[in-house]
Each structure stands twice: as structure tokens, then as C-alpha cells.
Amino acid sequence: MVDLDKIDRQLLRLLQDDGRLSNAELSEKVHISQxxxxxxxxxxxxxxxxxxxxAQIAPKAVNLGTLVIVGVVLDRSTPQSFADFEQAITQLPMILDxxxxxxxxDYLLRVRVKDIEDFNDLHAKQLIALPAVRQIRTFFVMKEVIDSALLQF
Structure with a gap:
């Protein structure tokens, strides 16, 4: 773990707020040399x-306007079933988290899709076919109050 001082914390806050700041702009804002x-x-x-x-991309602008939360229950709780599920889920680019x-x-997923029909296709062809999946519960997001995840498209 890095020991953070006041300047490190300022740099982190500034970059988190705007990752496009140049080194010159950052150094000026925290009053240190470039x-x-x-x-x-x-x-x-x-x-x-x-x-x-x-860059944080506007989902609707790339035709991914529907956010779905998915609860997944596995059919068994073994290290191997967890590992198999985790390996398989990383292969699906529409899974944000x-x-x-x-x-x-057992797992909560955030999924970004075009629309309900797109999710229905994903559910029928891929999600229920994931290793060890016993049950899936779906929650369609009505309003995104906070949105800070990356999109895969």
C-alpha cells in the first residue's frame, strides 16, 4: 500500500473527476513541478x-439503453462451480459487473443491452446456459440514479 500524502490525494481526486487533465494542468492545480x-x-x-x-460513454448513444440487474443462484456451492461460472461470465461483453x-x-450482475427483446435473447441463449446456473431473477432498471461503469461494445 502506498502512503498517500495531501498532494497524492489531490491528484487522485482531480484525475477521478477529469482523467483528461494534462500533466501541466495537474501540476498547476496542486502547485508542484511538472x-x-x-x-x-x-x-x-x-x-x-x-x-x-x-471515457464514460452515453449508453443510449451506442444503442445500449437498457440496464438490467440479474440475480443468479447456482445449483451447488462448490469452489469448482463458482470458478466455472466466473470463468464463463467473463466471456460475455454485455456484463458490466x-x-x-x-x-x-450467489451473484449479482449488471447487464447492458439494447432493449427487453435483446435481453430476452441473451437470457434464453446464454445466461441460463452458464455453468451451474439453477435460477436467474431479472430486474429491469427504471431509472439510473448513479451510472459510472464502462461499456463493452
């Missing part, structure tokens, strides 16, 4: 504190 700023930002990347910088959870479901 060389020092460059070294610090590189250290934040190398340490894993900054995983990536990306997949989390192993405690509670009613």
Missing part, C-alpha cells in the same frame, strides 16, 4: 491506486 507531478502520477499507476483512465454476494443470490 516533473514531480509526472513521477507522482506514475507511482499512483504503478502501485495500482489508479487502475485505468477511460459481476459480484459474488451473500444472501438470496
Amino acid at each position: 516533473a514531480t507531478c509526472h513521477r507522482r502520477v506514475n507511482r499512483l499507476f504503478e502501485s495500482g491506486l489508479i487502475r485505468s483512465v477511460h 459481476c459480484q459474488l454476494v451473500a444472501g438470496e443470490f
